[in-house]
Amino acid sequence: xxxxxxxxxxxxxxxxxxxxxxxxxxxxxxxxxxxxxxxxxxxxxxxxxxxxxxxxxxxxxxxxxxxxxxxxxxxxxxxxxxxxxxxxxxxxxxxxxxxxxxxxxxxxxxxxxxxxxxxxxxxxxxxxxxxxxxxxxxxxxxxxxxxxxxxxxxx
Numbered sequence: 119x120x121x122x123x124x125x126x127x128x129x130x131x132x133x134x135x136x137x138x139x140x141x142x143x144x145x146x147x148x149x150x151x152x153x154x155x156x157x158x159x160x161x162x163x164x165x166x167x168x169x170x171x172x173x174x175x176x177x178x179x180x181x182x183x184x185x186x187x188x189x190x191x192x193x194x195x196x197x198x199x200x201x202x203x204x205x206x207x208x209x210x211x212x213x214x215x216x217x218x219x220x221x222x223x224x225x226x227x228x229x230x231x232x233x234x235x236x237x238x239x240x241x242x243x244x245x246x247x248x249x250x251x252x253x254x255x256x257x258x259x260x261x262x263x264x265x266x267x268x269x270x271x272x273x
Contacts (some may be wrong), residue, residue, distance in 0.1 A: 155184035156237055158245060165249030168223045172254070175220045178245050180235070182209040192236040193217055199224065200231040200247065223251040 159179040168174050182188040187208035195202055201220040209215045219233055228250045235243045 152239065152241060153184070155182065155186075155188055155241070156235070156243055157181045157183045158235075158243055161244070162246045162248065163219075165221065165247065168221075168249050168251050169254040170223055170226055170251050173220055173222050174249070175218055176247060178217045178219060179214055180209070180217060181214045182211055184238075185211050187211065188237060190215075190235060190237050194234050194236065195219075196232040196234075199229075200233060202233050217245070219245070219247055221247055221249070223249075226251050226253050 157180065159181070163176045163178070165174050165176070187210055189208045190204055190206075193202040193204045199222045201222075203218040203220070205215055217233070217235065221229070221231065228248075230246065230248045233245050233247070235245065237243075
């Protein structure tokens with residue numbers, strides 16, 4: 119019985135020391151957050167009111183805050199009405215880059231769209247655009263009844 123307890127204690131100590139070595143060798147457990155390497159100056163932009171049929175764009179600025187070049191793996195919009203454009207070149211340490219987000223203001227009403235930035239080792243950041251699309255008048259300017267009255271008076 120003493121041998122069984124001693125064997126159990128030895129196995130326990132060995133497994134504990136193996137786990138301690140893994141955590142001290144610089145390896146990070148799966149649930150430890152990865153260090154930040156990308157900073158977004160603004161994470162949201164409100165376009166306000168946009169006339170229907172007129173596309174709107176906004177440029178988000180990002181900064182590589184790591185000590186290594188950073189390559190954006192992908193920048194993906196939540197729907198087809200939103201189009202991101204970004205450089206496929208690596209961003210140098212400390213340098214900034216732009217992500218231009220276009221919105222096709224086709225559908226009338228409020229909108230809230232997300233664009234996800236994918237970068238180093240499956241990390242992500244989200245940026246959001248919001249606004250409201252209103253129905254534009256059929257003519258370029260509404261008719262002014264006073265102009266017609268002035269024309270009648272001056273005849």
